[in-house]
Amino acid sequence: MSLLGALDMLLQGVLTGGLYALFAIGLSLMFGVMRLVNIAHGDVIVLGAFLGIAVSAGAGVGLLPVFLLVVPAMFALGYVLQRGVLNATLGRGILPPLLVSFGVSIMIENILLELFSADARSLKAGGLETQSISLGAGLAVGLLPMLTFSAALLCTVALEYLFRRTPLGRAFRAASDDLEAVQLQGIDHRKVFALATAVAFAVVAVAGICLALRTTVTPSDGPGYLLYSFEAVIIGGLGSFWGTFIGALILGVAQAAGFHWDPGWGVLVGHLAFLSVLLVRPRGLFPRTRD
Amino acid sequence: MPYEIHRSTRTSRIGVPLTILGTAVLGSLPWWADSSTLRLFVEFACMLAYAQMWNLLAGYAGLVSVGQQAYFGIGGYALFGLAETAHVPPFLCVPLSGLIAALIAVPTSRVVFRLHGGYFAIGTWVVAEVFRLAIANVSVVGGGSGTSLTVMGDIARSTREWTTYWLALALAAGSIALLYGLLRSRFGLALFAIRDNERAAASQGVDIGSTKLRIYLVTAFGCGVAGALYFLMNLRISPDAAFGVNWTAYAIFIVVIGGIGSIEGPIVGAVIFFALRETLADFGTGYLIVLGALAVVTMLRFPQGLWGWLADRFDLNVFPVRRRISKSD
Numbered sequence: 001m002s003l004l005g006a007l008d009m010l011l012q013g014v015l016t017g018g019l020y021a022l023f024a025i026g027l028s029l030m031f032g033v034m035r036l037v038n039i040a041h042g043d044v045i046v047l048g049a050f051l052g053i054a055v056s057a058g059a060g061v062g063l064l065p066v067f068l069l070v071v072p073a074m075f076a077l078g079y080v081l082q083r084g085v086l087n088a089t090l091g092r093g094i095l096p097p098l099l100v101s102f103g104v105s106i107m108i109e110n111i112l113l114e115l116f117s118a119d120a121r122s123l124k125a126g127g128l129e130t131q132s133i134s135l136g137a138g139l140a141v142g143l144l145p146m147l148t149f150s151a152a153l154l155c156t157v158a159l160e161y162l163f164r165r166t167p168l169g170r171a172f173r174a175a176s177d178d179l180e181a182v183q184l185q186g187i188d189h190r191k192v193f194a195l196a197t198a199v200a201f202a203v204v205a206v207a208g209i210c211l212a213l214r215t216t217v218t219p220s221d222g223p224g225y226l227l228y229s230f231e232a233v234i235i236g237g238l239g240s241f242w243g244t245f246i247g248a249l250i251l252g253v254a255q256a257a258g259f260h261w262d263p264g265w266g267v268l269v270g271h272l273a274f275l276s277v278l279l280v281r282p283r284g285l286f287p288r289t290r291d
Numbered sequence: 292m293p294y295e296i297h298r299s300t301r302t303s304r305i306g307v308p309l310t311i312l313g314t315a316v317l318g319s320l321p322w323w324a325d326s327s328t329l330r331l332f333v334e335f336a337c338m339l340a341y342a343q344m345w346n347l348l349a350g351y352a353g354l355v356s357v358g359q360q361a362y363f364g365i366g367g368y369a370l371f372g373l374a375e376t377a378h379v380p381p382f383l384c385v386p387l388s389g390l391i392a393a394l395i396a397v398p399t400s401r402v403v404f405r406l407h408g409g410y411f412a413i414g415t416w417v418v419a420e421v422f423r424l425a426i427a428n429v430s431v432v433g434g435g436s437g438t439s440l441t442v443m444g445d446i447a448r449s450t451r452e453w454t455t456y457w458l459a460l461a462l463a464a465g466s467i468a469l470l471y472g473l474l475r476s477r478f479g480l481a482l483f484a485i486r487d488n489e490r491a492a493a494s495q496g497v498d499i500g501s502t503k504l505r506i507y508l509v510t511a512f513g514c515g516v517a518g519a520l521y522f523l524m525n526l527r528i529s530p531d532a533a534f535g536v537n538w539t540a541y542a543i544f545i546v547v548i549g550g551i552g553s554i555e556g557p558i559v560g561a562v563i564f565f566a567l568r569e570t571l572a573d574f575g576t577g578y579l580i581v582l583g584a585l586a587v588v589t590m591l592r593f594p595q596g597l598w599g600w601l602a603d604r605f606d607l608n609v610f611p612v613r614r615r616i617s618k619s620d
Contacts (some may be wrong), residue, residue, distance in 0.1 A: 003444045038411025039357070088591050094408040098355050099547055099590045106540060106583035110576040223536055227420060229435040233404075268424040271417050275402055278414070 006101055008251060009229045009260050015141060017252025018149030019214065021245045022207035023225055024232035025155055026200035028244040031233065033172045033196040034090060036097050040105035042226030046202060047108055048074055048208020049137025049217045063125050063213075071205045076200025082194040089178075091191070092291050105222065112219035120216035129213055148210040155203050162199070163241075176239075217228055224267075231274040246286065250277075298475070298611050305610030312466050316376075319524055329456045330524060335565055336459035337521040340466035341538060342545040342557040344510040344517070347470055350552035351482045352506040353489070355408070357539050358415025361399070361422050362392040362511040364533030366518030370428060371528055372451025374442050376431075379465055385519045393508050400507050402605065404500075420568055423534035437529025440522070455524050462520055465512060467610070470554050474612035482506070483613075486552070531603045547586050550596025554610040559598045 027041045038044075051070045059069075074112055079279035085104070089096035131143040171192045174182045211217060211225075228251060236247025236252065251270050258269025277285065313515040321329060341363060348354045359364040370442020371380040379387065394617065399418055442449055473479050481502050484492035493499050511614035522528045571578040593600055601607055 037413065039412070077474055085587065085591070092594075094355055095349065095551070096352070096590055096594065098357075098409055098412055098490050099543060100587050101424060102357070102540070103583045103585075103587035104589065107587070108584065110579040113576045114580070160392075177594075220598075224418075227413065234410065234414075262425075262428075264428045268421060268428075271421045271424070274417060276420070278402055284619065285573055 002045070002140060005260075006120075007047050011139065011141060012145075013253030013256030015145035015149050016256060017249035018152040019207070019210055020228050020232050020252050021152035021248035022148065022203065022210060024229040024236075024248050025152070025159060025241060026204040026207070027226075027229040028233045028236075028241060029159065029200045029203070029239075030197060032239050033176050034193050036086065036090065036269045037101070038086075039098060039220075039226065040108055040229075041204070041229055042224065043105045043108040043222035044074075044114075044204050045110065045211065045225045045229075046217055046219060046222045048056050048205040049212035050112055050116055050121070050208075050219070051205070052212050053116075053123050053217075054211040056123055063128070066123070066209060067206070070142070070209060071202050074205035074208075075198045075202040077176065078204075079198040079254065080081045081201075082197035083190065086195055086197065096173050105226075108220050109222055114221060118218055118220070120218045121212070122216045123212035125213050129284065138153075144210075144213055148214065151206055151210060152245065152248070152257040155206065156241045157201075159203075159241050168192075168195065197266045210282060228270070231270065235274055235277045235282055237281075237287030239288035240286050243284060243286035243288065250285075293498040296614050297313060297579055297615050298343055298614050299485050299524055300606070300608040300611050300615075302599055302609055303611045310467075310609070313459065318543070326452050329452055331565075332369055333455055333459040333520065333524045335561060336463035337517045337524075338541060339547065339561040339566070340462045340517040341422060341514055342542040342561060343466040343470055343554075344513040345539065345542040346546045346551060346554075346557050347473075347506060347513075348510050350546065352503050353447075353486055354503060356415040357412045357536065358419040359514045359542070360536060360538040361419035362428070362514035363398065363421070363538050364422060364530070365395055365519070365563070366390045367522035367528050367533045368432060368514065370519040370523055371432060371438060371440055375438075375545050378442070381440070381523060382458065385458055385516060388519035389512040389516035392518070393512040396508050396511035400504055404445065404504070406508075419534050419536070423530045426534070427530040427563060429601035433529070437527060437528060439574070440526045440528075443523075443587070448616065452475065455488070455520070458520055459524075462516060467554060467558070469479045469513070470510075471531070471612065473608050474554070478502070478505075479612060543564030543588050544582055548589050548596055550598035550600075550602075551594075551601070553596075553598055555602070555610070556609075557594050560596065563597070 002029050023045055027038065028090050030036050030038050030041075048070060051073060052066050055069050056063075059065070081104070085100060088098065089100045125144070129142075131184065132140045133143060134140045161169075163172060171187055172183070174185070174187070175189050175196075179189060182192070211213075226280050231245050232248035233253050234247070236243030236245065237249050251273065254273035255266045255270040259266030261269070317332070318359040320332065341359070345356070345359055348356055348359070366388040369391040370381070370384045383556045403411060403414045404416055426432060432438050474482065481492065484495060484497050485499060485502060489499060510594060518533065522533065545560035545564045546557050546562055547560070549558065550556025567578070567582065570580065578598045589596060595603070
């Protein structure tokens with residue numbers, strides 16, 4: 001492979017990694033605050049994508065209104081799901097949250113199948129998806145992947161800021177460190193948890209719309225995206241959004257390398273990269289908290 | 292006042308002979324039932340055994356895996372490999388495939404045991420996906436589109452159906468007997484201790500790591516046998532069918548709805564699962580939505596499942612594994 005070819009592969013991998021970072025941030029956030037592993041995460045990404053597609057097709061509006069409608073809707077859904085269902089599973093061992101989110105995952109997937117059929121769909125953005133920026137020397141990057149990457153970067157910075165510098169972030173961190181102490185301080189942890197899931201779902205909505213702009217989605221794609229998100233979080237190490245971001249880039253590059261080698265091996269090489277990190281650095285590359 | 296410790300209960304004294312009688316009646320099924328019933332039972336037995344293995348992992352060893360389909364698929368593919376290329380008699384391949392699954396579980400456990408709790412669950416799923424994608428790239432077994440079991444064509448249809456059926460019956464009875472025997476042994480006592488409090492169990496000298504590892508290997512064997520038998524009946528295998536997460540999804544429904552952490556629960560759950568499937572399958576996705584909702588509601592409101600609730604209410608205990616203390620007469 002030529003140097004230029006390698007550079008191109010690296011670039012495309014990093015840009016795909018940007019999308020995976022958007023996928024993974026929500027999972028990282030929910031685990032960080034509540035130690036909740038949401039098995040429905042991938043299906044929630046797909047739900048976001050289909051909401052975007054439905055709003056765009058139904059209202060016939062441009063991209064900005066799609067974001068303005070879907071992101072708050074997913075924020076509200078996250079709040080309600082956490083408040084109404086997932087909160088009841090916490091503090092009773094590892095089984096209830098896993099199994100309930102698994103049930104939710106099956107429900108979302110099949111409700112989407114019922115509503116949208118198994119057809120692959122995507123979101124049209126009036127030519128945005130085909131535009132690219134030339135970097136010279138024969139290298140070019142798609143405008144949409146660049147925007148997705150920027151969105152991931154922005155979300156990571158914003159969440160780091162939210163966690164480190166705001167009262168809500170303080171409550172998130174406190175709930176993560178010591179739930180009982182938080183309750184003693186008069187903080188309603190159920191509300192804090194609901195807000196954490198709401199924020200996670202808002203980021204997932206952005207991720208879902210970016211996904212639908214970039215490629216086609218079907219209702220049964222969720223599990224694949226759950227695994228990518230999970231791998232990014234574990235490669236990066238728990239408790240750090242920057243770790244998750246870097247983990248997602250590593251996963252993206254590994255998959256790009258795999259696809260370059262043989263189209264049948266792309267996703268597999270990504271999984272193998274994840275397992276290798278797990279063997280060498282069980283706690284990930286940049287761990288901040290313990291599970 | 293004198294007390295005594297005993298394990299058998301009123302229901303278990305009727306239950307165990309009843310189970311043996313039931314197994315004997317089921318054993319005669321090929322003489323009076325049609326082949327579609329036999330096929331349905333084979334499927335039932337495979338799902339029941341698979342669900343019992345998941346129950347043993349999640350309900351007793353505290354290992355919640357969403358990746359046991361890895362061993363189900365490996366069992367199936369091992370059977371096809373042994374029977375088609377090594378020309379081992381197909382029926383003999385069934386237990387051998389289980390052994391191969393357990394063998395592959397040894398290195399796999401080294402990786403997934405680095406993860407805990409929910410992360411273990413998804414990590415095992417990644418491993419199952421690795422096997423699915425890797426097999427999809429092996430052209431000898433038909434790659435992504437799969438392959439057929441042609442050697443079964445040499446065996447007379449009735450021999451084929453009957454032997455598969457009896458193997459399935461042995462699998463179903465064997466999985467129950469395995470749990471019953473295991474949980475009543477010293478090893479079972481260690482498992483109960485781990486389930487109730489891992490740290491306290493460790494302080495009593497229970498080797499947590501090796502106990503969990505052994506359970507993981509035993510269940511890999513069980514899932515492998517279930518997969519081998521299922522695809523022996525199916526005569527066709529593909530990576531998506533063999534390593535699909537839906538196997539584990541069904542097992543979770545069966546165990547959760549029936550009652551996790553009991554031997555009777557998954558039996559009840561499997562009966563409910565198949566009854567629902569046979570009556571509601573025409574609704575397609577609607578049926579799966581109902582199943583998902585049912586699992587969520589059961590987990591939130593009746594975490595002990597249907598059997599757990601019945602057992603508490605009517606003091607039922609067909610396969611008692613715990614000791615009880617009571618006043619002697």
